[in-house]
Amino acid sequence: TLDTQLEFNTTKGVLRWGYPYLDRFGEPSNASYGDLFNVPPLGFYTQAIVFKVSGAAIANGVFVITLFGLASAVVVYKLGKEMYNKSTGVFAAALFTLAPWQLILTRAFLIDVQCLFLSLLYLYFGILAIRKDSVKLAAVAGVFFAAAFLTKQYAVFMLIPLLLLYVYQRPRNVKQIIKQLAAFSLPAVFSTLLWYQVIMGKEILYLLIHNDFKDLNTVVPTYSFLSDFLINYGLGVFFVVAVVFSFVVGFVFWRWIPKASFFFDFVCLVTLLFILGLELYMAVNLNLKAPYTSAVKYVYQSLPFFSLIAASLATKSALLIRDAKQSDKTKATVLFLVGFVGLLVLVAPIIANMTTARALASASYLIFRVQPHLDVGYSFYVTNPMSLGDPLLIVQLVGFGFILSGLLWQSRHFITELLRLRLLKN
Numbered sequence: 001t002l003d004t005q006l007e008f009n010t011t012k013g014v015l016r017w018g019y020p021y022l023d024r025f026g027e028p029s030n031a032s033y034g035d036l037f038n039v040p041p042l043g044f045y046t047q048a049i050v051f052k053v054s055g056a057a058i059a060n061g062v063f064v065i066t067l068f069g070l071a072s073a074v075v076v077y078k079l080g081k082e083m084y085n086k087s088t089g090v091f092a093a094a095l096f097t098l099a100p101w102q103l104i105l106t107r108a109f110l111i112d113v114q115c116l117f118l119s120l121l122y123l124y125f126g127i128l129a130i131r132k133d134s135v136k137l138a139a140v141a142g143v144f145f146a147a148a149f150l151t152k153q154y155a156v157f158m159l160i161p162l163l164l165l166y167v168y169q170r171p172r173n174v175k176q177i178i179k180q181l182a183a184f185s186l187p188a189v190f191s192t193l194l195w196y197q198v199i200m201g202k203e204i205l206y207l208l209i210h211n212d213f214k215d216l217n218t219v220v221p222t223y224s225f226l227s228d229f230l231i232n233y234g235l236g237v238f239f240v241v242a243v244v245f246s247f248v249v250g251f252v253f254w255r256w257i258p259k260a261s262f263f264f265d266f267v268c269l270v271t272l273l274f275i276l277g278l279e280l281y282m283a284v285n286l287n288l289k290a291p292y293t294s295a296v297k298y299v300y301q302s303l304p305f306f307s308l309i310a311a312s313l314a315t316k317s318a319l320l321i322r323d324a325k326q327s328d329k330t331k332a333t334v335l336f337l338v339g340f341v342g343l344l345v346l347v348a349p350i351i352a353n354m355t356t357a358r359a360l361a362s363a364s365y366l367i368f369r370v371q372p373h374l375d376v377g378y379s380f381y382v383t384n385p386m387s388l389g390d391p392l393l394i395v396q397l398v399g400f401g402f403i404l405s406g407l408l409w410q411s412r413h414f415i416t417e418l419l420r421l422r423l424l425k426n
Contacts, residue, residue: 043111069106317342
């Protein structure tokens with residue numbers, strides 16, 4: 001459990017929250033606090049319901065966050081299956097679940113995981129609505145979008161892939177388009193107006209007012225801060241290599257890749273560029289402190305797309321290796337080597353992040369640095385770090401074994417075919 005600070009101001013009826021962090025010199029600083037009115041309410045009222053039912057203990061709140069994290073992995077699998085295929089869905093779920101980024105946030109008392117879960121749900125049902133040309137499914141997606149937006153405004157990022165898919169589908173019936181857009185957007189419009197104008201008595205533009213857009217950096221940020229965070233803390237170097245390699249394979253060997261897979265690579269790329277580009281602009285060009293020090297939260301909605309594009313290497317590599325059988329010797333060698341390297345690149349982040357998770361279990365505090373050699377970033381105090389003989393470490397190993405067995409089972413037909421080809425050559 002990663003410790004945060006929570007305070008109920010019962011005299012004013014206002015929920016206040018904060019988190020402990022390290023200042024730039026690595027010393028504990030006073031917790032920062034903000035009023036609930038400054039951000040959307042749903043995440044905090046979800047926590048309040050949990051506390052009312054099970055007791056006001058941080059562990060109870062973290063347990064619910066962990067459930068949201070597990071459910072998010074399931075939706076990532078469903079998205080991978082819907083966008084690419086089942087193999088991509090399975091590997092995407094594994095990469096997503098084992099990323100240090102996800103592991104830590106799902107054990108922290110924050111609302112970001114809840115927001116991502118709801119965002120993934122509205123993206124999934126939105127894709128189904130597009131493919132089935134359904135107004136009812138568009139309404140379901142709209143309800144989840146409204147819930148995600150009332151949890152955290154980062155939910156708007158999932159509109160990018162949804163819009164790209166909608167344009168790609170090119171619906172023809174104008175009346176159907178209007179019905180679907182209305183069914184999707186009305187729940188968010190109604191709930192936002194209800195909260196800000198009716199309940200709070202504020203103007204609708206009040207939702208754009210936040211302290212994150214006021215506090216400026218005390219450290220001069222550079223454009224490399226985001227890559228430092230992703231490579232060294234959020235994803236890991238092997239994960240980043242898998243993402244880059246997958247993009248390169250999809251671009252160079254596009255003739256061997258299904259058209260739909262190539263398009264979804266494009267969707268993931270545009271979404272990532274938008275999220276990461278906006279983060280860089282706010283942190284460096286606008287010199288805003290929160291996007292810089294809290295990159296772990298500001299670009300969290302990009303994690304599923306990193307996972308999907310890296311996981312698509314499973315299918316790309318398999319196709320290249322299979323097509324190598326039907327090509328001339330030189331081309332066959334190139335296709336086989338690229339496919340084989342792709343498989344190694346895909347497996348590497350899974351193994352590496354299992355090792356990282358093992359190390360994180362015994363850490364007493366964690367900090368997501370955004371610049372090397374400076375203790376600047378979002379940090380947590382770990383309330384119950386595991387010792388070497390902790391039985392939960394055995395549970396962790398069992399979990400790793402479960403994930404690896406699932407990946408092997410999903411790959412069983414491809415592994416069998418590789419072995420058969422090897423025996424024939426011998």
